[in-house]
Amino acid sequence: MSERIIERRKVKSWHGLEFEITVWDNWQAKIGFFKHPQIANFFLRRSLSKKNRGELEVLHEFGHVQTFPLILIYYLPFLNLPSFKEVLIVTVGMLFFWEILAEIYVVLKHPSYFSVYKRANVSYFLFWMVTITGAIFPFIHLH
Numbered sequence: 001m002s003e004r005i006i007e008r009r010k011v012k013s014w015h016g017l018e019f020e021i022t023v024w025d026n027w028q029a030k031i032g033f034f035k036h037p038q039i040a041n042f043f044l045r046r047s048l049s050k051k052n053r054g055e056l057e058v059l060h061e062f063g064h065v066q067t068f069p070l071i072l073i074y075y076l077p078f079l080n081l082p083s084f085k086e087v088l089i090v091t092v093g094m095l096f097f098w099e100i101l102a103e104i105y106v107v108l109k110h111p112s113y114f115s116v117y118k119r120a121n122v123s124y125f126l127f128w129m130v131t132i133t134g135a136i137f138p139f140i141h142l143h
Contacts, residue, residue: 003028007054013065023057025050031061040099043127052116056106063105064098071098078142089138096134 004025012018019032027038041057048056074094081087107113117124 006050007058009058009062011062011065013062015069017065019065021058021061023054023061029057029061031065040103040127040131043123044103046123047119047121048116056110056113056116059106059109060102063102063109066105067098067101070101078138081142086142089141093135093138096131096137099131100135 005022006025007023008020010018010020020030022030023038023041027042028035029038029041030036038057038061041053041060044060045053045056071094074097075090078086078090081090110116
């Protein structure tokens with residue numbers, strides 16, 4: 001069975017990068033040359049129609065690119081970490097934070113975001129609980 005593309009879009013970021021985003025029906029995405037599984041999109045959008053899924057997933061992936069400089073700010077309170085374990089904890093927290101930023105980008109760019117989720121499933125709420133907890137964990141654990 002071949003992979004079915006549900007959305008493909010050429011984009012240009014605010015910092016000048018131009019590339020193509022492709023989203024497949026098998027929960028994979030490709031930003032430029034970087035192909036990866038869409039874990040966050042799976043939990044957020046698995047109950048949505050393919051049309052809504054494609055639109056929101058492409059925006060989410062583009063949100064990662066658009067918000068990249070902001071994730072560096074996440075590291076500022078942790079500049080003097082003494083151990084690899086602490087750096088790893090902060091990096092995992094930053095990845096959760098980046099998911100939040102990418103989804104905020106989707107909310108801001110998709111005019112009917114909330115109406116799409118009028119009947120959100122349990123995995124939608126679970127995603128937000130885990131993601132927010134993961135993003136704040138380093139601040140609680142390391143300070």
